[in-house]
Amino acid sequence: MYERKTMPDLLCGLDLIGEVLYGKWKMRLLWFIHQGFQRPSELQRKIPGASRRVLNVQLKELESHELVGKVIYPVLPPKVEYYLTDFGQSLIPIIGAIGQWGDQHEERLRKLIAKNMEP
Amino acid sequence: MYERKTMPDLLCGLDLIGEVLYGKWKMRLLWFIHQGFQRPSELQRKIPGASRRVLNVQLKELESHELVGKVIYPVLPPKVEYYLTDFGQSLIPIIGAIGQWGDQHEERLRKLIAKNMEP
DNA sequence: TCAGATAGAGATAAATTTATCCCTATTGAA
């Protein structure tokens, strides 16, 4: 596993939230769990761009930060379900607002992103 | 300069906003500019954890994504001021909400982050 | 019996992001 070499600054709310939410797939994971896709395999299908491995790792971090909980059913084949904790649930309005802004400005953003790729 | 090797997924609002806001200092830069710290040197003092260079680079990206604008005064020593465009301004409520969540949960977050450092 | 679904993790490679170091220029103050 990777060992951090530098201490992060934790000066303000943005630093603090960044430590738990700054990860390529974390907001999507929280959002999809909130939408009812709670099993790892469902989440993997919802986020095809991410490998199985990475989602597992990020789910584990979300869990250790108490944003999601996990239920392991003692059955075979294995069954696992994630759920939002109250703490994680409290982020949903914010993630919703972020995604909504992106949706609202979709066209403009696509153009800007395209423009900033090649030149 | 760094050349991207893979195309990002742009499937939903979260992907889109990520392309312009996903950078260690970007939200802070927007926030401080919004607070009235508009000159590069002021921003550098507000964000001591970041090097001069990195802030310049991230400001440039924010500019190319039309979230901030830049006024160069033709004086010596040089004077530059950044300002939020309407587009950038529209992100302020969201950044505010994000930071507020972090502030509200400061204590809990500090404990969680600390717990997840060493073990 | 073999393929595919389920869930998870170690080792390692690749990509990306951030940081560091060293340049350019000019003015005013000590």
Next chain:
DNA sequence: TTCAATAGGGATAAATTTATCTCTATCTGA
């Protein structure tokens, strides 16, 4: 006249994050 402040950028190194590949295990259905 030397230092600090102003703003910016290239080259490169380091840190971090993400992806890939390879394992383990068990059950169901063809």
